[in-house]
Amino acid sequence: MREIRHLLLLACTLASAACQQPASHQSGAGDDWPSPGGDAGKSHFSRLQEIAPDNVARIGLAWSADLPGQRGMEATPVVVDGVLYVSGQAGYVGAFDAASGKPLWEFTPEIRPEAYRTACCDTVNRGVALADGVVYVAALDGILYALDAGSGEVLWQADTIEQGAGGLVSTGAPEVAGDVVVIGNSGAEYGTRGYVSAYDRKSGDLRWRFHVVPRDPALGPQDHPDLEAALATWPKDTLWDMGGGGAPWDAIAYDSETGLVLVGTGNGGPYYRAARSPGGGDNLYLSSIVALDPETGRVAWHYQEVPGDSWDYTATQPMVLADLDIDGETTPVIIHAPKNGFLYLIDRRSGRLLDAHRLVRTNWADSIDIETGRPNLTPASSDYSQGPKIVFPATVGARNWQAGAFDPDSGIYFAPVVDMGNLMIAQPGPYEHRDRALNLFASVLFTAELENILPGLPPAAREEVEKLPEMDEVRKAPWISELRAIDVVTGQTVWSQPMEGWQDRGGVLATASGLVVQGNLAGALRFFDAGSGKLLRAVQTGRSIMAAPMTYSVDGVQYIALTTGWGGGGWPYVPAYSAAYRYGNANKLLVFRLDGKPVPMPEPLPPLEVTPDVGPRESWETPAAIAQGEGLFMANCGICHANHPRSTAPDLTRLMPGVQNAFSAIVSGGLLETRGMPAWGDLLSEDEVRAIQAYLRDLQRRNRQRDLQLQAEGLPLDRQSTGMTLAK
Numbered sequence: 207m208r209e210i211r212h213l214l215l216l217a218c219t220l221a222s223a224a225c226q227q228p229a230s231h232q233s234g235a236g237d238d239w240p241s242p243g244g245d246a247g248k249s250h251f252s253r254l255q256e257i258a259p260d261n262v263a264r265i266g267l268a269w270s271a272d273l274p275g276q277r278g279m280e281a282t283p284v285v286v287d288g289v290l291y292v293s294g295q296a297g298y299v300g301a302f303d304a305a306s307g308k309p310l311w312e313f314t315p316e317i318r319p320e321a322y323r324t325a326c327c328d329t330v331n332r333g334v335a336l337a338d339g340v341v342y343v344a345a346l347d348g349i350l351y352a353l354d355a356g357s358g359e360v361l362w363q364a365d366t367i368e369q370g371a372g373g374l375v376s377t378g379a380p381e382v383a384g385d386v387v388v389i390g391n392s393g394a395e396y397g398t399r400g401y402v403s404a405y406d407r408k409s410g411d412l413r414w415r416f417h418v419v420p421r422d423p424a425l426g427p428q429d430h431p432d433l434e435a436a437l438a439t440w441p442k443d444t445l446w447d448m449g450g451g452g453a454p455w456d457a458i459a460y461d462s463e464t465g466l467v468l469v470g471t472g473n474g475g476p477y478y479r480a481a482r483s484p485g486g487g488d489n490l491y492l493s494s495i496v497a498l499d500p501e502t503g504r505v506a507w508h509y510q511e512v513p514g515d516s517w518d519y520t521a522t523q524p525m526v527l528a529d530l531d532i533d534g535e536t537t538p539v540i541i542h543a544p545k546n547g548f549l550y551l552i553d554r555r556s557g558r559l560l561d562a563h564r565l566v567r568t569n570w571a572d573s574i575d576i577e578t579g580r581p582n583l584t585p586a587s588s589d590y591s592q593g594p595k596i597v598f599p600a601t602v603g604a605r606n607w608q609a610g611a612f613d614p615d616s617g618i619y620f621a622p623v624v625d626m627g628n629l630m631i632a633q634p635g636p637y638e639h640r641d642r643a644l645n646l647f648a649s650v651l652f653t654a655e656l657e658n659i660l661p662g663l664p665p666a667a668r669e670e671v672e673k674l675p676e677m678d679e680v681r682k683a684p685w686i687s688e689l690r691a692i693d694v695v696t697g698q699t700v701w702s703q704p705m706e707g708w709q710d711r712g713g714v715l716a717t718a719s720g721l722v723v724q725g726n727l728a729g730a731l732r733f734f735d736a737g738s739g740k741l742l743r744a745v746q747t748g749r750s751i752m753a754a755p756m757t758y759s760v761d762g763v764q765y766i767a768l769t770t771g772w773g774g775g776g777w778p779y780v781p782a783y784s785a786a787y788r789y790g791n792a793n794k795l796l797v798f799r800l801d802g803k804p805v806p807m808p809e810p811l812p813p814l815e816v817t818p819d820v821g822p823r824e825s826w827e828t829p830a831a832i833a834q835g836e837g838l839f840m841a842n843c844g845i846c847h848a849n850h851p852r853s854t855a856p857d858l859t860r861l862m863p864g865v866q867n868a869f870s871a872i873v874s875g876g877l878l879e880t881r882g883m884p885a886w887g888d889l890l891s892e893d894e895v896r897a898i899q900a901y902l903r904d905l906q907r908r909n910r911q912r913d914l915q916l917q918a919e920g921l922p923l924d925r926q927s928t929g930m931t932l933a934k
Contacts, residue, residue: 233251244756249613249614250716254717266798267796275771276771277773278752282713285767289301297345300313301341307797313358332378332607336355344378366405374398378455381460381467384500385407387405388404394453401417417430418452422446441486443484444483445481451482456522464538468498472521473493474516477517490510511542517546519546524607526540526542528614539560565625565697566598566686594670594671595676602626618736627680628650630648641889642889654685687706689724690702690703703734705726713754723766729747731768764800765797789810814922820907843858861906870899874886874895
């Protein structure tokens with residue numbers, strides 16, 4: 207039956223978008239786009255057909271708007287009744303006339319400075335929820351706001367961060383579920399215990415809260431009845447003060463058919479189970495989809511995709527709710543392609559696994575047992591507690607927050623997929639919890655950068671890594687990044703298109719007219735034929751695109767809208783092929799239509815200049831201080847500061863004398879807190895701050911020498927680095 211259905215779907219896809227399944231399978235957005243996912247199933251699929259494969263040559267700019275900030279833009283706009291709402295940096299919201307672009311109102315929250323220290327993956331926001339004339343948005347510091355959709359006036363606000371919760375922030379979109387609005391948080395790497403909360407839509411009162419991880423049993427009974435059973439999966443030797451992680455930072459979906467809220471939960475903290483809970487265990491509810499009753503917060507069912515997660519394999523990636531014909535029966539399913547490299551079909555009534563297909567190289571598990579739902583683990587390849595391992599896929603995931611699109615007519619899922627691994631190295635204990643700081647206790651190095659990183663490893667470690675059997679595979683294909691069309695029932699790739707690099711994985715829109723629309727980091731908004739994958743048009747915008755486009759119609763005119771701006775995980779490491787690297791990263795909203803105007807291109811950034819002279823070496827800049835400072839910088843600062851002049855964070859190796867003199871006041875005292883640089887005086891001593899400065903000054907001298915040499919040889923002054931290391 208499945209093979210026959212696959213042939214029928216493939217024939218439909220290749221022949222015409224008009225070939226449809228029965229009406230019960232229909233979904234997709236219409237004139238409005240009322241949620242970031244478009245429709246109730248979050249399919250990122252539109253029924254609009256004015257813009258089609260045969261007229262994309264006429265696509266042009268209808269209007270645009272500048273948005274605040276120069277950081278990552280991950281939100282897909284929402285349109286209802288001719289008004290477009292878009293969220294941006296740290297929870298900013300702007301409302302515009304969707305046809306003309308006229309600004310109607312904007313809201314900019316005040317952010318508590320400490321939130322910037324634990325926003326591991328940029329100050330992004332993934333969208334708003336809209337219901338009954340109210341816009342809901344979660345600001346970076348965890349304040350949930352209810353705004354009047356007509357004026358932007360704050361109706362109520364609620365602090366979603368528990369007292370003493372440590373490094374939690376909010377970056378995801380809220381979800382309206384009946385008479386509550388549900389929001390999660392991020393911060394599993396910062397010694398936290400993640401949770402999801404539900405607030406009364408009208409009053410903002412907390413209705414219930416579900417923690418993903420049990421609390422220390424020494425504190426007494428669990429704070430949620432369904433955590434008592436989960437406690438059995440966490441052994442007594444668990445490092446309870448580390449929180450356990452599990453932060454549900456993105457995927458939340460309300461299924462009106464079953465009346466359940468579906469929550470994708472996060473990774474373990476610290477990363478590997480041998481440190482987090484040495485006695486083993488599945489560690490519920492990490493890396494799971496948990497179905498909750500929106501009235502009570504009680505668990506209806508759960509499905510754990512990665513028991514005992516050790517690899518940052520979150521289940522927080524976007525879900526699609528759909529009805530599929532499986533073995534002749536119409537079945538309500540969750541289509542889920544998370545970080546771990548598999549595509550799952552899960553019965554959303556019960557949580558029963560229906561099927562799972564491998565999308566990329568995976569050596570943490572070689573398959574999923576359909577009967578039990580459990581992965582068939584391969585510890586010999588992936589247990590890095592006893593030595594370095596190359597683990598596939600990487601922590602950035604085969605899939606991540608970038609939305610895929612599902613066409614219910616053809617059964618095809620269009621999504622960016624990255625096939626890449628990590629070199630993972632565990633830090634030996636003892637493990638000491640640091641509040642509001644990274645608590646990974648592991649180093650994570652992407653295989654895309656491994657050949658550049660290996661020479662810098664100690665000889666013994668380099669020799670050990672070189673002997674790993676996966677090195678041949680890494681050298682053969684360190685990464686593969688593609689836009690794919692995937693049959694969700696068979697898991698087969700119908701077509702694929704290469705992408706610019708492993709960081710390039712923009713979200714996707716699909717339409718009933720037979721288009722797939724995706725932006726890339728190089729600045730091109732690309733239009734593909736949904737059936738064949740043929741590239742039909744690429745509109746150069748001069749701006750890096752990560753978020754999924756959307757489409758809507760006003761007075762019979764169809765528009766396509768998207769936000770632009772490079773960022774997210776690894777945000778300071780701006781890829782050299784990106785528009786952000788060439789033109790800068792000013793955030794923008796772009797809206798297109800047929801017969802629009804050409805897109806004005808931004809001015810290129812000026813050529814790089816020689817690194818400033820840092821001056822003579824001071825007495826405190828000893829070799830020991832420099833070595834200490836390098837370790838401290840990598841553990842605390844490197845996640846934000848790439849130390850390259852094209853970085854979206856300040857290059858700390860190009861500091862002028864005035865900033866050098868104020869270095870301690872900035873780092874320890876929070877002199878620049880209002881500009882997003884939090885104080886670190888509670889974590890770093892003055893001697894440690896001075897050691898970091900000694901390392902940076904030494905690096906600045908070396909960079910200046912290299913710049914002068916390149917200048918003398920007539921070469922460009924470019925020492926760009928695209929890799930990212932998370933280390934503790």
